[in-house]
Amino acid sequence: MALLHRAELRPSKLELLVPWLPGRSWFAGEAGAEVTRVAAYRFDDPAGEVGVETLLVRAGDGPVLQVPLTYRGAPLAGADEHLVGVIEHSVLGRRWAYDACGDPVYPPLLAAAVLADAGQAEEYFEVDGKREMRPASMTLTGSRTGRPVPTGPVSAGPVDGGGTVVRVGEVELAVVRQPVPADVPAAGGLTGTWSGQDEPVLLAYAR
Template identity: 95%
Template sequence: MALLHRAELRPSKLELLAGWLPGRQWFAGEAGAPVSRVAAYRFDDPAGEVGVETLLVRAGDGSVLQVPLTYRGAPLAGADEHLVGVIEHSVLGRRWAYDACGDPVYPPLLAAAVLADAGQAEEYFEVDGKREARPASMTLTGSRTGRPVPTGPVSADPGDGGVTVVRVGDVELAVVRRPVPADVPAAGGLAGTWPGQDVPVLLAYAR
């Protein structure tokens, strides 16, 4: 479960991405163009400390881009190269936003979604002491491979061909940065749809 806050963010997530995305080798779109949100999904950090959100966005009229992010209340040691930026959150204070592929919290959660169809976190707002469900903006479908979800050491590298590769234990996962409709590989994958995108796009897969 993801508990959200109705808060003011400075800069906003999309403003932060507008400055960060053009420097990525997988970027597609017009540098300097406004970034718009297409859809999003979240995973649950079992420890409840790190926000884990994947945004699907466009820069201007460019292709849909997949940007997994983590939000932390303090800098992540040794992860400066993965830092997207710092956000001032009106409820939680300063938050450090990272490319989730370089955050050790993310790969095991992605592996659970890809290999065991763990799904996305349910989202709630807390209003006047009561929780209100936030409808999901997209649908996720993972594979049920029967493989155990790994919990070993994690790592990441830039990959090639528009994917970023993350590893957890003996499993290698490709995060598709420019997701398009494609078949889910036999080894397991994560696909998604959203309003206006009825044909599933491949978001990540085991390889």
């Protein structure tokens, strides 16, 4: 479960991506153009400390890009190269936003979604002491491979064929940065649909 806050963000998440995205080798679209949100999904950090959100966005009239992010209350040691930027959150204070592929919290959560269809986190707003569910903006479908979800050392590898490779133990996963409809590999995959995109697109897969 993800508990969200009705808060003011400076800069907003999308504003943060405007200067960051064009520097990525997988970027497509108009550099400096307005970044718009297409859909999004979240995973639950078991420790409840790190926000884990994947944004599907467009830069100008470009294709859909997949941007997994993590939000932390303090800098992540040794992860400067993965820092997207710093956000001032009116409720939580300063938050450090990272490319999730370089954050050790993210790969095990992605592995659970790809290999065991763990799904996305339910999102709630807390309003006047009551929790209101936020409708999901997209649907996720993972594989039920029967393989155990790996634990152990995690790492991020170089971009490979338009994706970013992350590893959890002995399992290697590819995050598709420009998701399009594609067959799910036999080793397992994660697909998504949203309003206006009825044909599932491949978001990530096991290699």
